[in-house]
Amino acid sequence: MTTYNNRLILFMALLLTGLQLEAQLSLTAQIRPRFEVRNGFGTLPLKGSTPAAFMSQRSRLAINYSSPKVVLRYALQDVRLWGQDAGTISNADGNRLGTHEAWAELILANAKDSSGSSAVDMFSIRVGRQELVYDDQRLLGNLDWLQQGRRHDALVFKLMDGGWQADLGLAFNQHTDAFAYNGTAYTPANVSAYIKDSRGNIAATPAGMIPLTNSAGQSAKNGNPALINMPSTNGLNQAYKSMQFIYGAKKIREAKISALVFADHFGRYTNDSVRNISGTDTGYIYGRKFNAGGVHSRITTGLQVNYPIGSKKGLQLIAGAWYQGGKDRDGLSLSAFMTTASLNYSRKQFSYTAGWDMLSGNDALDNDGKSHRFDPLYGTPHKFWGQMDYFYAGTGSAAGGLNNIYLKSKYAGAGKRFSVSLDYHWFALLGRQLDKQGASLRKYLGSEIDLVTTYSINKYATVEWGMALMAAGKSMAYTKGIDPANARNTASWSYLTLHIKPEHIFK
Template structure:
């Protein structure tokens, strides 16, 4: 009986879509992306004689879009898994990884084309509210992290204003764990916390609400070098942002202000004398640690000659306030520049980027480490993800000098990126009997990627990367010396199918 009513409803919706084709736009798209990887030193140098890992992961998405008059609506559901992660017949205990990636609505509050409202000082104003991707300035500091199968999204409200070539986005979000009865205050435990942990007596204990386990009695983080909030499961309590764009005669100037607030915590333990203790962070302290990031980016065309086009990109960002652990941020900055040459099918790009790190004499209670927020590190600091992701980052910051060559013809694209990585600030080697200082070279990375479009909705991508690491890289990332292989490699084959279910034709 229920199915009969569902089919009737679908018939009514289909009929309405046919009656009002010019007034409403409906889109229905999908994605199935499989990626088979061979990891032999991906993210971190491997211990000597360690075996390579191989697996296939899959993302499946279904996206619905609807637009009519002053309303736009978007919904994306996704499922992310590794092949074989679930048995062929699963139980409720196996759980699932199905989630809502996006669910938003955008209301046109003002449009100069709308004759019912007249404002000379504003062409357009809209409000986009709900679960949505934030993607600005090439995903450098704010992005959808699309390379990661699960991607990234924000629960937020975003006002978007447009006027005579200016674009201003003002947004914010406020996170909370639950809306259950009996809750008091606004204390927030930053997400995805393990429900159990191993105690000091090797006993598995249940973890109470508002408690995040750590690895040591002094509350050391589980991943000590993971300075970046990128790739971590602990998100902010709240954020406020502003992004301004202006296009001037082929040059684009953007400005970013982003403030994220992190819940304060105290070091505590849970457990008993008989079962042992689990040490960690208890989020029942009032107040937040607030961090502010601000800066600008300028891009554009330098020259256009018979030999080709020359373009540029330059940016600089500064951080202040306090990081998520309450350290005062002092002198943290990130800057870079690159020049690109485009000639027919070839693009050659050379550039340099600098992210500050702590100095050997860094004052207690302070930090100089720049955190590149919620961007897509995979896109900028090597595809092997050694820096500013979940694999950790050097306390001494990073310098990246790179050269990128790309070739494009019809359906085929191939590129080779070469990176020279070095520390921005020296770090102290405390493993030797007499402490010494490490500075300079961390390693060289070579990234090759080739892609081919089989048809309008199917693409095949192949990648292979090498990392030639140094002892300094081993120490900076893993706090060991001469225990890891210095050569890492990684390869993948990715099939990306994105059908448009309402398209009239799917021919190649």
């Protein structure tokens, strides 16, 4: 028996040794606490309001497996505020963990694999919960700034050959697999279990409904909530029912040109209300019931070019243009565009960027019955349109579109242990908008200054501090659905983050 055990141990040791020669296993952990003081983050503060302060934390653990034939990643994530949970919780508190990533990539062809010849450099299929990150993350990104991040449940075919890259992605979403459930109607959001009705009473959220709420979390009165006019699906309350995309890119020396065709389809809904009785007080919950057949389909397509200028490659041009057509999530015919152009100059530890973004919107004086509000899909808006997230993040955007003229500078110290960046944004409406009296609004919205510093303590930990100031014009209040008489036109925000991210590779 002892001889058998010794042979078994020897066999397992040889097997593990063989696996280690062919594969690599690594474990990555991340603890990211962030302290914030918000005095007008995402929207203008109201007169008489006081700043909010809190500590949030992301805790993530990822297992990575890589071999010539398969790559896997599983990332378990917990995101919460300090003090959000009681010191002792019960089963009634519900689930607290979430899977951020869980995917496998089957490598079907690899020219670098010595086991045989391959017709292409690389061909693989990735399936499962995954991040979609392309180009500079303007349209598709992981939104890593947000503690929750962004991911998709998708199937992606990946091809690389001769400097070309081509990806084909597919997704189909559903919210239940109950035996008694028929059809494919999809309630496309994670909604709170409870909500306030039109009278301010607490009520359970009706099944299959996304409530329409105002900024205070109270159900709409007369079916007209403050947030119903938000155009963006980027972090807001209506996920797609299904999507398909084709991404292609080609590197030509140091330059890169890429193209994207992205189709996302949104379930149709009907407006509905549910009566709620609290004692003798009767209120209503207004919302959208996603029980209608069919979908509204939207198509986004465009090109982006990254082109180095000059032999020393210190100057780089980035330019792109995208068009959005079909129908938006509410069924309106859509014709919208976005353009971007920027110049970046880098020299030693310094870099400077000047750029201009234009995102189309509606013109109140030229209504053709279509929506012209461009939605920048599922990217990382925090990176492009100001760190205070006034535009195209979870706070929506201006109905008149956006002009964003910006200047950015950054210094990275020797060894890259210390860096500091300073950005300036000038925001204005692209289309004409009217105030409550029917007069034209000034197009100028406001100016934002962002300052961010980072310091690497060691290879495992980095500390980051940032602050931002917003000096808004009177038109900003209208774009946020606030009476200008009740809004303060100056806002501020600051944060302090500690990034701790050790990684261990098993050899």
